[in-house]
Amino acid sequence: MALVLGLTGSIASGKSTISLMFDDFNIPVVDADKLSREVVMPGEKAYEQIVETFGQEILREDKAIDRKKLGNIIFNDESKRKQLNGIVHPAVREKMLVRRDGYIESGAECVVLDIPLLFESKLTDFVDKTVVVYVDEEVQVQRLMDRDEYSEDEAYQRINAQISVKEKANLADAVIDNNGTKQESYRQLEDLLKKWNVNEAKEA
Numbered sequence: 087m088a089l090v091l092g093l094t095g096s097i098a099s100g101k102s103t104i105s106l107m108f109d110d111f112n113i114p115v116v117d118a119d120k121l122s123r124e125v126v127m128p129g130e131k132a133y134e135q136i137v138e139t140f141g142q143e144i145l146r147e148d149k150a151i152d153r154k155k156l157g158n159i160i161f162n163d164e165s166k167r168k169q170l171n172g173i174v175h176p177a178v179r180e181k182m183l184v185r186r187d188g189y190i191e192s193g194a195e196c197v198v199l200d201i202p203l204l205f206e207s208k209l210t211d212f213v214d215k216t217v218v219v220y221v222d223e224e225v226q227v228q229r230l231m232d233r234d235e236y237s238e239d240e241a242y243q244r245i246n247a248q249i250s251v252k253e254k255a256n257l258a259d260a261v262i263d264n265n266g267t268k269q270e271s272y273r274q275l276e277d278l279l280k281k282w283n284v285n286e287a288k289e290a
């Protein structure tokens with residue numbers, strides 16, 4: 087029986103950073119953020135629905151969705167965020183389950199689903215165990231501002247659109263404290279996989 091891990095955290099807590107580390111253990115990762123970009127490409131059903139709902143003004147010149155513009159709309163307005171979620175999430179969920187099951191059918195002993203909104207969207211039934219990547223709020227805000235060049239206000243709007251990472255840590259089966267170096271977080275991941283008897287071959 088494959089073990090399915092749900093990896094989550096809050097925005098910029100370090101999910102993608104930890105997610106990349108699973109590669110060293112030959113553990114496949116299904117990334118919900120990546121899928122949410124695929125399902126809104128021009129020509130996809132969700133793309134048409136987004137344009138219908140939010141108007142042509144959220145498009146770039148090349149007709150792709152201007153993600154910064156759409157982000158500024160939905161992180162400022164909960165009802166618009168819910169509308170966008172209602173369009174994008176069903177398509178992401180469907181793809182996520184197909185990929186998860188594909189990896190399991192091809193013999194993976196462990197599969198990771200990297201889902202930022204795992205708890206908010208009540209998707210814990212998709213996974214066997216949950217892992218939260220935790221950082222203190224000051225670290226989170228700073229890393230978010232540095233990575234995406236957001237103002238403090240923009241950073242907090244995004245952070246406040248989710249359950250706090252502290253609360254998520256309380257809901258998790260395991261927590262990786264990512265306040266320290268990436269190497270320190272890597273060691274915590276190694277220990278966790280050992281504890282849960284995930285014996286995928288570690289590459290040299």
Ligand SMILES: CC(C)(COP(=O)(O)OP(=O)(O)OC[C@H]1O[C@@H](n2cnc3c(N)ncnc32)[C@H](O)[C@@H]1O)[C@@H](O)C(=O)NCCC(=O)NCCS
Nearest residue numbers: 096097118119122153154156157171174178202203247248
């Ligand atoms: C608003 C959009 C266009 C902004 O795109 P952008 O490239 O700037 O950000 P990106 O998609 O990389 O998301 C960055 C992070 O923002 C957070 N986030 C994204 N969408 C949401 C949301 N609807 N609610 C709360 N947090 C969110 C997540 O932590 C995510 O990891 C995009 O995030 C989007 O389409 N969101 C709706 C789909 C969604 O919920 N995706 C996240 C999980 S599937």
Ligand SMILES: Nc1ncnc2c1ncn2[C@@H]1O[C@H](COP(=O)(O)OP(=O)(O)OP(=O)(O)O)[C@@H](O)[C@H]1O
Nearest residue numbers: 096097098099100101102103229233264266267268
């Ligand atoms: N331990 C660490 N030390 C220093 N910087 C880090 C550490 N972990 C992550 N970062 C940096 O913090 C930023 C956020 O990390 P990352 O992109 O992995 O977060 P995320 O949770 O995947 O974000 P999002 O929710 O937006 O997808 C990145 O610029 C990353 O390089």
